[in-house]
Amino acid sequence: MRVFVLSLTLFVISSLHAAKMLGAMSEAEDFDEQQKNEYAQKAVDKYNAESNDLFKWELDSVDSVNKQIVTGIKVDMEFTMVQTDCTKQAKISHRAWDKFEKVELKGCEEPFQRSKKDRVRKRLAHMVDTEELRKSHRVKRKDIIPWNQFMDFIDEHDKNYSNKREILKKFKIFKTNLKAIKMYQQKEHGTAVYGITQFADLTPAQFKKIYLPYQWEEPIIPNRMANLEAEGVYVEDALPETFDWREHGAVTGVKNQGMCGSCWAFSTTGNVEGQWFLAKKKLVSLSEQELVDCDKLDQGCEGGLPSNAYKEIIRLGGLESEDRYPYDARGESCHVAKPDISVYINDSLELPHDEKQMQSWLVQKGPISIGINATPLQFYRHGITHPWKIFCEPYMLNHGVLIVGYGTEKNKPFWIVKNSWGTQWGEQGYYRIYRGKNVCGIQEMPTSAIVS
Numbered sequence: 001m002r003v004f005v006l007s008l009t010l011f012v013i014s015s016l017h018a019a020k021m022l023g024a025m026s027e028a029e030d031f032d033e034q035q036k037n038e039y040a041q042k043a044v045d046k047y048n049a050e051s052n053d054l055f056k057w058e059l060d061s062v063d064s065v066n067k068q069i070v071t072g073i074k075v076d077m078e079f080t081m082v083q084t085d086c087t088k089q090a091k092i093s094h095r096a097w098d099k100f101e102k103v104e105l106k107g108c109e110e111p112f113q114r115s116k117k118d119r120v121r122k123r124l125a126h127m128v129d130t131e132e133l134r135k136s137h138r139v140k141r142k143d144i145i146p147w148n149q150f151m152d153f154i155d156e157h158d159k160n161y162s163n164k165r166e167i168l169k170k171f172k173i174f175k176t177n178l179k180a181i182k183m184y185q186q187k188e189h190g191t192a193v194y195g196i197t198q199f200a201d202l203t204p205a206q207f208k209k210i211y212l213p214y215q216w217e218e219p220i221i222p223n224r225m226a227n228l229e230a231e232g233v234y235v236e237d238a239l240p241e242t243f244d245w246r247e248h249g250a251v252t253g254v255k256n257q258g259m260c261g262s263c264w265a266f267s268t269t270g271n272v273e274g275q276w277f278l279a280k281k282k283l284v285s286l287s288e289q290e291l292v293d294c295d296k297l298d299q300g301c302e303g304g305l306p307s308n309a310y311k312e313i314i315r316l317g318g319l320e321s322e323d324r325y326p327y328d329a330r331g332e333s334c335h336v337a338k339p340d341i342s343v344y345i346n347d348s349l350e351l352p353h354d355e356k357q358m359q360s361w362l363v364q365k366g367p368i369s370i371g372i373n374a375t376p377l378q379f380y381r382h383g384i385t386h387p388w389k390i391f392c393e394p395y396m397l398n399h400g401v402l403i404v405g406y407g408t409e410k411n412k413p414f415w416i417v418k419n420s421w422g423t424q425w426g427e428q429g430y431y432r433i434y435r436g437k438n439v440c441g442i443q444e445m446p447t448s449a450i451v452s
């Protein structure tokens with residue numbers, strides 16, 4: 001017998017069943033047989049509707065049911081299903097708030113026949129009864145659409161809230177954020193689309209506190225201002241129309257800083273990775289954790305500046321690789337070891353606060369570390385962001401990122417920026433921002449290490 005285990009997350013919305021469930025799902029009680037079967041049947045229906053199997057599966061038995069008592073609405077169950085000889089012709093129509101009512105499966109008029117043993121599968125289903133949730137939280141009917149968006153959000157981002165109160169609190173924040181998203185969208189000058197991201201259950205203040213904890217100021221020891229000519233960077237009018245260091249192998253994969261304000265370390269390693277690649281023809285993914293732990297000029301998860309970090313990399317003798325000194329998203333004791341260091345830098349520079357000159361530097365010298373105002377990025381989905389200035393003041397730098405390229409789309413010039421919030425965010429972890437108007441302070445703090 002082949003046994004498969006997969007997780008299905010089910011959103012069961014059934015006003016017909018709700019009355020029955022309400023009584024049965026009070027926190028102290030368990031399900032009765034009929035309710036177990038109803039839930040398992042929903043899971044089988046979903047499996048049939050979504051799988052590419054030609055033959056229909058039927059529920060054989062419910063093997064175990066566990067519900068999360070804290071919320072009273074999350075159900076984990078294990079069940080066995082068997083494949084019948086009937087072909088299925090699924091007819092499915094979805095409505096955002098009425099998913100399961102509309103699943104119909106046709107083509108199995110014959111009585112149920114148990115078929116060969118190898119067509120038995122055990123399945124695991126994690127189910128959330130959203131109707132039950134909605135009722136138990138007294139969510140008003142006018143809130144049904146945001147509520148269902150919220151349920152999809154929980155599902156998509158695998159959120160684990162510990163109790164009903166937290167769910168309700170998060171829903172309130174989520175609803176307020178939907179209004180903020182609408183406002184960003186209405187005031188957008190670029191082509192950016194704002195929407196629900198993994199940060200949609202945080203108030204802007206909470207988001208700022210966790211991810212943008214640090215107001216960027218002047219570095220403790222200022223960096224030398226680059227003289228582009230002296231650095232051999234020719235500032236020309238005829239720069240390529242588009243340029244992208246990812247196509248030249250100078251950029252590592254998108255990383256994820258987690259719940260730690262270490263963006264500055266990611267911005268720094270991104271730049272050093274590029275500089276090392278260009279000088280030594282080798283791309284090495286570098287350790288942010290070393291900077292979080294060992295950089296004494298900066299504040300680890302509470303923030304920092306690339307300009308300071310370069311100095312500290314020189315003091316520490318270089319950076320270890322990501323593999324040698326892996327990322328933990330929290331401050332630990334410094335354990336850098338000289339023999340494990342992979343790369344060094346010799347110097348660092350502040351680049352001219354001028355997007356045209358930054359463009360020349362980028363093409364000829366590599367990706368640039370920058371500070372930026374990232375406030376609107378909480379809700380960025382894709383496109384070229386160009387927010388209203390009052391939503392993104394250029395002197396309010398609060399986030400470190402890496403410019404890796406530029407281009408133009410629909411007559412809108414843009415920078416391509418590597419972020420450190422994972423690949424799920426933005427355009428596979430990147431975003432594009434309008435180029436040429438110092439949008440969100442993009443030209444306020446460009447810096448680079450020098451490897452010679």
Ligand SMILES: *[C@@H]1O[C@H](CO)[C@@H](O)[C@H](O)[C@H]1NC(C)=O
Pocket residue numbers: 157158159160
């Ligand atoms: C929620 O819990 C699951 C299982 O323990 C875990 O894999 C997942 O990362 C958690 N989600 C979040 C957002 O922490």
Ligand SMILES: *[C@@H]1O[C@H](CO)[C@@H](O)[C@H](O)[C@H]1NC(C)=O
Pocket residue numbers: 344345346452
């Ligand atoms: C750059 O730094 C490395 C390591 O400290 C050193 O070996 C190298 O000689 C330096 N290069 C120059 C040109 O100073």
